[in-house]
Amino acid sequence: MSEKTGNNGKVYRIKWHSPSNIALIKYWGKRAGQLPINPSLSFTLSRSFTETELIASTKSAHDAGNLIFKLDGEENERFALRIRKYMDMNQEHFPTIRNYSLEINSANTFPHSSGIASSASGMSALVLCLLSLEWQLSTGIVLNDEFYKRASYLSRLASGSACRSLYGGFVLWGSSVTLPNSSDEYGILLGENVSSHFLDYRDTILILSSGEKSTSSSAGHEAMKTHPFQQGRINQANQNLDNLLEILRSDNDQAFANIAENEALSLHSLMLSSNPGYFLMKPETLKVIEIIRNFRNDTGLAVSFTLDAGPNVHLLYHKSIETDVRQLINGELVKFCENGRFIEDQVGDGPKLIHSEIYE
Numbered sequence: 001m002s003e004k005t006g007n008n009g010k011v012y013r014i015k016w017h018s019p020s021n022i023a024l025i026k027y028w029g030k031r032a033g034q035l036p037i038n039p040s041l042s043f044t045l046s047r048s049f050t051e052t053e054l055i056a057s058t059k060s061a062h063d064a065g066n067l068i069f070k071l072d073g074e075e076n077e078r079f080a081l082r083i084r085k086y087m088d089m090n091q092e093h094f095p096t097i098r099n100y101s102l103e104i105n106s107a108n109t110f111p112h113s114s115g116i117a118s119s120a121s122g123m124s125a126l127v128l129c130l131l132s133l134e135w136q137l138s139t140g141i142v143l144n145d146e147f148y149k150r151a152s153y154l155s156r157l158a159s160g161s162a163c164r165s166l167y168g169g170f171v172l173w174g175s176s177v178t179l180p181n182s183s184d185e186y187g188i189l190l191g192e193n194v195s196s197h198f199l200d201y202r203d204t205i206l207i208l209s210s211g212e213k214s215t216s217s218s219a220g221h222e223a224m225k226t227h228p229f230q231q232g233r234i235n236q237a238n239q240n241l242d243n244l245l246e247i248l249r250s251d252n253d254q255a256f257a258n259i260a261e262n263e264a265l266s267l268h269s270l271m272l273s274s275n276p277g278y279f280l281m282k283p284e285t286l287k288v289i290e291i292i293r294n295f296r297n298d299t300g301l302a303v304s305f306t307l308d309a310g311p312n313v314h315l316l317y318h319k320s321i322e323t324d325v326r327q328l329i330n331g332e333l334v335k336f337c338e339n340g341r342f343i344e345d346q347v348g349d350g351p352k353l354i355h356s357e358i359y360e
């Protein structure tokens with residue numbers, strides 16, 4: 001947008017930084033309305049995030065409803081259509097800005113095809129921009145608890161796991177009898193339910209393969225609808241969640257490791273036992289897992305792993321064993337990484353408003 005002032009009004013620029021997250025208890029399978037079949041729990045990442053800027057104007061009646069989306073400076077028509085469709089489907093939440101001409105510029109800090117899902121950070125950053133401007137125009141902006149709750153709700157409708165990116169630290173999405181304020185509709189911050197010990201956790205992401213996935217997460221969620229182990233999985237996730245909530249109040253790294261690995265392997269076993277079955281792990285994934293487990297058995301140091309819906313391995317550990325884990329990576333694991341690539345991340349804060357400006 002070259003000029004700052006429109007014919008009949010103002011130009012709004014709003015920019016948000018929103019983080020990605022890594023699930024410990026996995027969301028896998030959904031019901032109508034993008035509601036999960038089981039609760040999930042994640043921690044927010046620090047260095048893997050998206051920055052998105054929204055520029056909205058009412059330049060001319062002709063431009064109203066126009067939408068341009070750019071990823072790393074490159075226009076992306078496919079995403080623009082997806083965003084427009086999302087806004088149309090949720091128009092009651094965006095009654096004002098849907099009549100504006102919108103330009104959206106988005107950039108991820110983590111490299112393309114790095115194996116980190118960009119939908120959680122990307123969709124939450126987008127929703128934060130749209131919603132904060134909508135609220136600013138309709139009610140006057142207030143970034144209060146209600147705002148983040150609504151942003152989480154609307155992020156869920158854009159991409160399930162994105163609803164857990166609205167808060168820092170540990171976040172739960174999905175109703176659980178153990179936490180009465182939990183909901184299938186939005187994520188909640190676990191806050192005081194997590195000891196400071198776990199806020200010092202690291203996640204080193206080993207990039208084993210950055211290629212396109214053969215089966216999407218959407219297809220995986222779909223396959224759960226008729227999966228023979230569906231009820232068993234729901235029971236397992238709820239049981240693992242209750243156990244993890246207990247562990248997160250303590251400093252029990254070994255118990256944490258058992259749950260994290262059980263969830264990761266269950267996720268991938270559900271893929272194997274879908275019909276048709278498929279697998280997203282690579283031979284290197286299995287080799288790396290074996291090395292991690294041997295290291296833990298041999299040293300007693302509680303480094304564990306989790307996996308997303310892909311082949312890359314997330315190494316999870318407390319900062320107190322950082323030096324030992326770095327030796328393990330350099331000595332035994334980096335050789336399995338594509339071009340020696342890994343990303344050192346850790347538990348991080350929630351989204352941040354970078355700027356919000358109005359030009360007359």
Ligand code: PMV
Pocket residue numbers: 022023025026027028040117119159160161162217218267308309
């Ligand atoms: O939010 P989606 O539809 O991309 O699904 C995410 C699924 C997992 O990453 C495998 C698990 C999770 O809870 O994030």
